[in-house]
Amino acid sequence: METIIVDKNIYSLRSIFSTAYIFLDDFYIFLDQLEDNKITIKIKSKKEGVDLKKTVDDFKNELINCSLRLKISEENRKIREMIVSSALYGRIEQTNKKIINDTEGICKTWEEANKDIYKINDTEGICKSWEEIACHNEGVHKAVNKSCAKLKESNYVKMFNFKKEDGNKSE
Amino acid sequence: MEIKANKNIYTKKGIEETIKAYEHLGKIVLEENKNYFIIKLRDIDGKIEKIFQDEFCNYLLFESGKCS
Numbered sequence: 001m002e003t004i005i006v007d008k009n010i011y012s013l014r015s016i017f018s019t020a021y022i023f024l025d026d027f028y029i030f031l032d033q034l035e036d037n038k039i040t041i042k043i044k045s046k047k048e049g050v051d052l053k054k055t056v057d058d059f060k061n062e063l064i065n066c067s068l069r070l071k072i073s074e075e076n077r078k079i080r081e082m083i084v085s086s087a088l089y090g091r092i093e094q095t096n097k098k099i100i101n102d103t104e105g106i107c108k109t110w111e112e113a114n115k116d117i118y119k120i121n122d123t124e125g126i127c128k129s130w131e132e133i134a135c136h137n138e139g140v141h142k143a144v145n146k147s148c149a150k151l152k153e154s155n156y157v158k159m160f161n162f163k164k165e166d167g168n169k170s171e
Numbered sequence: 172m173e174i175k176a177n178k179n180i181y182t183k184k185g186i187e188e189t190i191k192a193y194e195h196l197g198k199i200v201l202e203e204n205k206n207y208f209i210i211k212l213r214d215i216d217g218k219i220e221k222i223f224q225d226e227f228c229n230y231l232l233f234e235s236g237k238c239s
Contacts, residue, residue: 013179013180017232017235017236018236020232020236021233021236024229024232024233028225028226028228028229029228029229029232030228030232031177031180031181031232032175032177032180033177033179033180039180044225046225
């Protein structure tokens, strides 16, 4: 059995527990606290013929590793919580967009922010579709019939009709 | 056979959970003083007597870490 004495002011109890968990499969570990804030870690191998000195060194290294990991995790706790909460509540925020006091327009999409770019000064109605011009709240069929009637009356169509009639006469 | 578990390290809940898990293997009595929980192990099967205490301590460490 080997014993390690660790200062509680340097390594937290949580990091000692985390390190001990890693070694639990192959070793028996027992902790105790001395009066001067120091913790004794007793390590005993489950198998025979194991180099315990190497294990002690590994344990010490792993202890540094765990305490550093816990320290970083504690430092980044707020950021981590923010990322998780924004990921979880992202959809809800999108639906309640009006509730957010977005004075600088950060939540707007590019299209929303630049609506004016799409407003083209189309005085001659070039951008309008045929349906938009001809239908005027009527059905498409009515609009087509009207435009056909107009065509029949036009000189262009009459010219063809005349030619046709003329052709028939010649036959 | 007894185990002295420091109150600053091991939790009572952890000890109780461990006793629950091992009580079928023998008689386990929990006592406490100012600084320690004293766990007395009695009538343990001779075949497992050697490893019982060590395995109990490992399980205790695991449970106390979970509870703390």
